Amino acid sequence: MHEHGHDHSHEHDHDHDGFHRPRPASEAELRTRALEALLVEKGLVSTDAIDAVIDLYVNDVGPQNGAKVVARAWADPTFRERLLTDGSSAIHEMGYGGEEGHTMMVVANTPEVHNVIVCTLCSCYPWPVLGLPPTWYKSAPYRARVVAEPRAVLAEFGLELPAETEIRVWDSTAEVRYLVLPMRPEGTDGMSESELAGIVTRDSMIGTGVPLAPARA
Amino acid sequence: MPVVDGVHDMGGMQGFGPATWPGADAPFHEPWEARILAMTVITGFERLRCNNGRADREEMEPAEYLAAGYFDRWVYSTERGLVENGMVTTAEVDAMVERLRAGEEPPRTSNPAQVEKILHDLTDVPTLPPADNPQFAVGDRVRVRRMRPEGHNRCPRYVRGIEGVVERVQCSDTRPGAGAEPVYLVGFASADLWGPDADPGSVAMDLWEGYLEPAP
Amino acid sequence: MDGVHDVGGMQGFGAATWPGAEDPTHADWELRAFVLALVTGPGSSHAFRHTIERLDPVRYLSSTYYERWLYEAEQALVESGAITHDEVAAWEARLAAGEEPPRRAEPERAAGLVRALRRRRPLEQADEPRFAVGERVRVRRQHPAGHTRCPRYLRGARGTIARVQGLDGVPDVDNAVIEPVYAVAFDSTELWGDDVERHLVHADLWERYLEPDNA
Numbered sequence: 001m002h003e004h005g006h007d008h009s010h011e012h013d014h015d016h017d018g019f020h021r022p023r024p025a026s027e028a029e030l031r032t033r034a035l036e037a038l039l040v041e042k043g044l045v046s047t048d049a050i051d052a053v054i055d056l057y058v059n060d061v062g063p064q065n066g067a068k069v070v071a072r073a074w075a076d077p078t079f080r081e082r083l084l085t086d087g088s089s090a091i092h093e094m095g096y097g098g099e100e101g102h103t104m105m106v107v108a109n110t111p112e113v114h115n116v117i118v119c120t121l122c123s124c125y126p127w128p129v130l131g132l133p134p135t136w137y138k139s140a141p142y143r144a145r146v147v148a149e150p151r152a153v154l155a156e157f158g159l160e161l162p163a164e165t166e167i168r169v170w171d172s173t174a175e176v177r178y179l180v181l182p183m184r185p186e187g188t189d190g191m192s193e194s195e196l197a198g199i200v201t202r203d204s205m206i207g208t209g210v211p212l213a214p215a216r217a
Numbered sequence: 218m219p220v221v222d223g224v225h226d227m228g229g230m231q232g233f234g235p236a237t238w239p240g241a242d243a244p245f246h247e248p249w250e251a252r253i254l255a256m257t258v259i260t261g262f263e264r265l266r267c268n269n270g271r272a273d274r275e276e277m278e279p280a281e282y283l284a285a286g287y288f289d290r291w292v293y294s295t296e297r298g299l300v301e302n303g304m305v306t307t308a309e310v311d312a313m314v315e316r317l318r319a320g321e322e323p324p325r326t327s328n329p330a331q332v333e334k335i336l337h338d339l340t341d342v343p344t345l346p347p348a349d350n351p352q353f354a355v356g357d358r359v360r361v362r363r364m365r366p367e368g369h370n371r372c373p374r375y376v377r378g379i380e381g382v383v384e385r386v387q388c389s390d391t392r393p394g395a396g397a398e399p400v401y402l403v404g405f406a407s408a409d410l411w412g413p414d415a416d417p418g419s420v421a422m423d424l425w426e427g428y429l430e431p432a433p
Numbered sequence: 434m435d436g437v438h439d440v441g442g443m444q445g446f447g448a449a450t451w452p453g454a455e456d457p458t459h460a461d462w463e464l465r466a467f468v469l470a471l472v473t474g475p476g477s478s479h480a481f482r483h484t485i486e487r488l489d490p491v492r493y494l495s496s497t498y499y500e501r502w503l504y505e506a507e508q509a510l511v512e513s514g515a516i517t518h519d520e521v522a523a524w525e526a527r528l529a530a531g532e533e534p535p536r537r538a539e540p541e542r543a544a545g546l547v548r549a550l551r552r553r554r555p556l557e558q559a560d561e562p563r564f565a566v567g568e569r570v571r572v573r574r575q576h577p578a579g580h581t582r583c584p585r586y587l588r589g590a591r592g593t594i595a596r597v598q599g600l601d602g603v604p605d606v607d608n609a610v611i612e613p614v615y616a617v618a619f620d621s622t623e624l625w626g627d628d629v630e631r632h633l634v635h636a637d638l639w640e641r642y643l644e645p646d647n648a
Contacts, residue, residue: 028289029249034313035296036252037323038305041313045259046328049335053255056336088344098340099258103388105402120228120373122271123287128340132244132254136237138287140490144230147375148576151416153236167418171228173371174400174423175345176387208237223445224437224494229576229585232436232490279445280494283437365442365625374442378589379574411576 062131063202065096066179069106069129070205071196074184083181084108091129091179101128101177107170108181109207114165115180116154116207118146119172126177130202137206147171157208180207188214222366222374224279229375229411250288257295259331262338266298272369272393273297345388348399351426357383358432359403361424368394372428376420380432381405384421392425399426434483434577435585437490442586442624463499470506472546475513479604483580484508556599559613562640568594569646570617572638581605583642591646592619595635603639612640 025033039045069091073080083090087104091097104126107115119125123138136142146153150167154160161167170178182204188196191214203209227233245251261268273294274282282290299305317323353359361376370393385402392398400423407415440446458464474481484505488496496504510516528534564570572587582604596616602608614637621632 026286026289028253028286028292029247030314030317031292031296031310032249032253032256033317033323034310035292035299035305036256037317038309038313039256039260039265039299040324040326042305043326044265044304045256045263046331047325048327048329049259049331050252050255052332052336053258053339054251056339057254058251092344098342099338102342103345105385105387120375121226121371122274134242134244135246135287136241139233139241140227140230140283141233142236144227144233145236147228147420148411149416150418156236167416168404169418169420171373171420171422173373174387174425175390176400176402176423222443224443224490229435230437230490231434231578232487232493234489276445278447279437279443280491282445283494284491363622363624363626365629374585408574410574412574415576 057127057132061096061128063129063200063205064197065094065131066126066129066202066205067197067200068193069094069096069179070181070200070211071193073106073181074188074196075193080108080181087179096128098128100124101126103176104129104179105176106179106181107168109183111162111183112164112166113168114154114161114207115168115170116146116150117170117172117178117180118143120144120147121171121173124172124177126179129179130205134202154208157203159209180205182211185211185213223275224282225275226374228373245288253288253291253295257291258339259335260295260299260304262335263331265304266295266302269298269369270294275369345390345400348386348389349397351386351399351401353383353386353399353401353426353429353431355383355385359383359401359429360432361403362428362430364428366394370394370428372424373422375410376405376422376424379405379409381409387423390425392427395425395427400424401426401429403429434486434579434581436486437493438486439585441584458499466499466503466506470502470509471550473506473510473515475509477602477607479580479602479607481505481509482604484512486580556601556614559597559600562597562613562615564594564597564613564615564640564643564645566594566596570594570615570643571646572617572642573644575642577605579605580607581642583638584636586624587619587636587638590619590623592617592623594618598637601639603641605639605641614639615643617643 036045036050040047069083072094073083079090083106087106088102090106091101091104109115118137120143123133125133125137142153147169150169151161154167172178182200185199188199199212199214201209201211204211240246257270260266261270270291274290277285277290277293285293296305296307296310300307358380359382360380361372361378363378364372366372381403383401384404387400387402389397390400402421403424404419404421407418407420410420453459458467470481485493485501488501488504493501507518507521511518569591570593571591572583572589574588575581575583577583594615595618598614598616600611601614603610603612616635617638619634619636621629621634624634
C-alpha cells in the first residue's frame, strides 16, 4: 500500500491501481488525518516516523517470518524441540521479536489435536511472526464463535477436520502470543527449508487453515 | 465509569454472522487505517498518552463499539488518550478537520531520530520474566473466580466460575488494575464451558493469579 | 441463544434511569406497534422473543424498545408469508404522499382479542417436580443455538429452590414439552464474587436448566 506525500482535503483517495476517484471520507478517516496533521504541526510525531511504522508492518514484517520458523522446525528436530519448549528464545534466535511478540508460545498440531488462536477480548496477535491480523480475526463473529463452535467456524474457512481430531482454542488473554506449528504435509521430504517456507500459509499458523500441498515435482 | 463486563467480552456470544467473508483477509482496507495504527504505536512508545487503549475502547457505548470498524475504535482511543494527557484538545482536532476540509495542506516533517527510536522500540521488547513465587503449579486444578470487576480486566466472562487445569506457569506480568503476578496457562474442557452437547475439545488461556482460586 | 439481548451482569450501558424514562411510551406509534405485534403475533411468546433476539446485535442495541416490537411484527408477518417488506415500503410511500389509511371495524373480533388478553391462565400445579423447596441445585452449562430463558450470568451458578412455581411449556422447544418451573435463589457472591454487596437474585428456571448440586 502506498501513501502519497500530498493529502487531499477534498477527500479523494488513490486506489492500489492508481485510480483517483471521489469518495466520501468517513468520520474516522477525517479524524485520523486531522490527528496526524495536529501531531505533526505540534512537532510531537514526524511524518516519516508514521511512514516508517507502516512500511515495517506492511513490507517488512509478515507471515513470511512465521513461515520460516515453521520450515526450520520441520527441517530441524532440535530446533522444533526448542521452539515448543521455549518459543520466545527460539523465535528471537531467528531474528523475530518485539511488540506483540516478545513472549511467545508455539503449539504443535498433531493428528489428535488441531490448534487455533483467537483473542476474544480484542485482537491480540503475534505481529513479529505473522504481521498484522486480517479483518476477520479482529471482528465479532470469529472472536465470539471460535471458542464455542470451532469446528463450524473452521468449516467456514474451508477446513474440515476428521471427527477424531479434537480442537483446542487458545484465547490470547494476557501478553503471551501464540503461533500454531502446523503438521508437515505428506510428500515434502525432498524440499529445502526455503521451499518448505513457501507452502506455509498465514492461516495455517493461526489454525484456520493448513499448509499448501507441495507442488508436483 | 470504568467498564469491564462490556460487549467487547465476546467469547461464546451468538448472533454475529459468518466468521469470514470476501475481503476480510486483509489487515487494512483504507490507507488511513495504517496511519492511525502507526500513530497509536508511536504515541504509545513516546509516552504522549498512557497506554490505556484497550480499556478506553471497552468504554465505548455498546452499540457504537459493535458498529464501529476496527480502526474506528483506535481513532477513538488514541484521540482520547492524547486529549486526556493534554497533548491535544478535542477542539483542536475539530478545528483541524475544518482546516483540512477547507483545503489546507497538512504539514510534513522528518525526524530521523524519531524514526530510529520507534523502529528500535518496536523490535526490542524484552520477554516477560518468569513467575515469582507462584501459588499454583502445573497440574493443579483451579477455578476461575466469580467477579464483578471495577476496571479493565482480562478474565473473559465465559470462564468465570469454571474449573480448569494449570498447564504451564507462564511468566510474571502486571495484572491490569493490580500489581505484578504470576500468569498461568489454564486449560478448560469444552464440555465444562458449553455443556455436554459441545464438540469434545478444549480452550486454553492465560490467566493472572488474581483471577484464580484453588478448585474446591 | 447467547445474544447481546442477554445483558444480565453486563456493564457499559449507562445510568439505570433518566428524565422521561418513567413513561412506558413516548409516541402514539409505539402503542400501535405494541398492539400490532400482540394481535398479529405468532401465538407463542417464545417465537416472538426469539425473533427479536435474532436481530443483528448492533441493531438490537441501538433500537428503542418498541422499534424492536415493530421489527418483530413486520418480520413475523413476512416470515409467515402474510405480507412482504416491499408491500410495507409501498404503503410508507402512499402515507407519506398523504393517502388516508383504511379503517375497518370488526367488533366481535375485537372483543375476542380483548377477552383473550384478559384470560387468566395460571400455571398448573407440578405434581412430581424433580426438585423440592430448599434443595440445592446448579444451573447447567450450555451453549444454546435456539431460544432459551436461562441467562448466561446464571450458568454454572449454585442456588436453592425457593418455590415450585408450576408447570409451563419449555421455551427452548417452543412449548412442545411441559416441565416444572422453579424460583431459584442465588446469593450475589455466588454470581459476582466475594467483594460484591450481599443480595439475593431469584430467577424462574425450567427444570432442564438445573441439576442437583452434589457439592
